[in-house]
Amino acid sequence: MSSIKLNAVEKWFGEVQVIKGVDLEISEGEFVIFVGPSGCGKSTLLRMIAGLEETSRGQIMIGDRDATAEPPSKRGLAMVFQSYALYPHMSVRENVGFPLKSAGLPKSEVDAKVNEAARVLKLDDYMDRRPKDLSGGQRQRVAIGRSIVRDPTAFLFDEPLSNLDAALRVEMRYEIAKLHQTLKSTMIYVTHDQVEAMTLADRIVVLEFGKIAQVGTPRELYERPANLFVAQFIGSPRMNVVPATALTGVMLPDGAVSVGMRPEHIAIVPAGAGQMDGTVDVLEYLGADTFIILSCGSAGQITVRVNVNSDLVSGDSVGLAVASEMLHAFDADGQAMR
Structure with a gap:
């Protein structure tokens, strides 16, 4: 050894x-x-x-x-x-x-x-x-x-x-x-x-x-x-990354260009009640987890992981909320800022 x-x-x-x-x-x-x-x-x-x-x-x-x-x-x-x-x-x-x-x-x-x-x-x-x-x-x-x-x-x-x-x-x-x-x-x-x-x-x-x-x-x-x-390489499903401008009501470090969110750190809330809105595209039921894949306009595709049965169906409009301490901010070079 x-x-x-x-x-x-x-x-x-x-x-x-x-x-x-x-x-x-x-x-x-x-x-x-x-x-x-x-x-x-x-x-x-x-x-x-x-x-x-x-x-x-x-x-x-x-x-x-x-x-x-x-x-x-x-x-x-x-x-x-x-x-x-x-x-x-x-x-x-x-x-x-x-x-x-x-x-x-x-x-x-x-x-x-x-x-x-x-x-x-x-x-x-x-x-x-x-x-x-x-x-x-x-x-x-x-x-x-x-x-x-x-x-x-x-x-x-x-x-x-x-x-x-x-x-x-x-x-x-x-x-x-x-x-x-x-x-x-x-x-x-x-x-x-x-x-x-x-x-x-x-x-x-x-x-x-x-x-x-x-x-x-x-x-x-x-x-x-x-x-x-x-x-984005570590974690399955991969971390969601959106432009910093796609989120409302969130304090980010100066110079933040993009923001990362793990799928399990996003909560589904009524439309307009979160940091951004989206439309349900697909639900993937995996037993212990369900992956909800949404279209979020300029933010692109977002995946949310929930560990309860969901009543959502394709086409539903919802809000997405995430606690600020669970966000990952990245600068223009893709380096983590916090």
């Missing part, structure tokens, strides 16, 4: 810069998740840490040593990919123990480490099966087990759940969270799924065009986004 530190790291492909001077410190035992839209550089940054991509400039520290120029085999890291990459002709036991057998460890030591990994990942009943006889979630657990036996300084996960269906994703999120609690290892995890990020991470790194837009705990990013990009 080790800390990882990135000092002004850059990655260039020819004349194209994809990682633009990233500084980041990951503490020993911390679970950090990289999120961002496709093409933001999150997988490239992970591969640079792993040594699978050369670092064009800057420094990568693993613990107290400079690992920037080290090959992947010397970094002591274990990477779990989106693809399980299991050997189809080997049993689960053989797949999990393969890295140790290849390293020439004694059979007794290999067996002990494999059995411990099986216990941690609840694979005991599957050790003599072949990968084709396993579900997707079980195969991913085998891939993780192959990493565990190496006793790495840190685990790197590159979208490990993207091949699984919705139910298995939920199950594996739980498995990975429990794994981190058990091993207390440093983990870096890449995903485009903000639900995975919000539920698993100690801290989230939001990337935008090869730069860090914000780093913080899930709560910090949700409640205090640093800019418009983070405000």
Whole structure:
């Protein structure tokens, strides 16, 4: 287990810069998740840490040593990919123990480490099966087990759940969270799924065009986004953003150009009684929640989340009210003002 530190790291492909001077410190035992839209550089940054991509400039520290120029085999890291990459002709036991057998460890030591990994990942009943006889979630657990036996300084996960269906994703999120609690290892995890990020991470790194837009705990990013990009990327449904001029009767900081409102912070009131009016377009009933989607003239489309049954129907005119302390003001550059 080790800390990882990135000092002004850059990655260039020819004349194209994809990682633009990233500084980041990951503490020993911390679970950090990289999120961002496709093409933001999150997988490239992970591969640079792993040594699978050369670092064009800057420094990568693993613990107290400079690992920037080290090959992947010397970094002591274990990477779990989106693809399980299991050997189809080997049993689960053989797949999990393969890295140790290849390293020439004694059979007794290999067996002990494999059995411990099986216990941690609840694979005991599957050790003599072949990968084709396993579900997707079980195969991913085998891939993780192959990493565990190496006793790495840190685990790197590159979208490990993207091949699984919705139910298995939920199950594996739980498995990975429990794994981190058990091993207390440093983990870096890449995903485009903000639900995975919000539920698993100690801290989230939001990337935008090869730069860090914000780093913080899930709560910090949700409640205090640093800019418009983070405000609308974190949260589902996304934060509503309207021109500052679209709201009436609200005190905003000087220079505020746009205002953000989380869907759950907006109340439906009679038309004319709130900060703006709208017309109901669609109601999406999801059981515990209902999403009310409204057209609000120059403010555009607004989504409101309510946790009670609504009697509204498409075409109804209503008012929208939000407490001023729940508003997020942004300047002309999209930076948060409060």
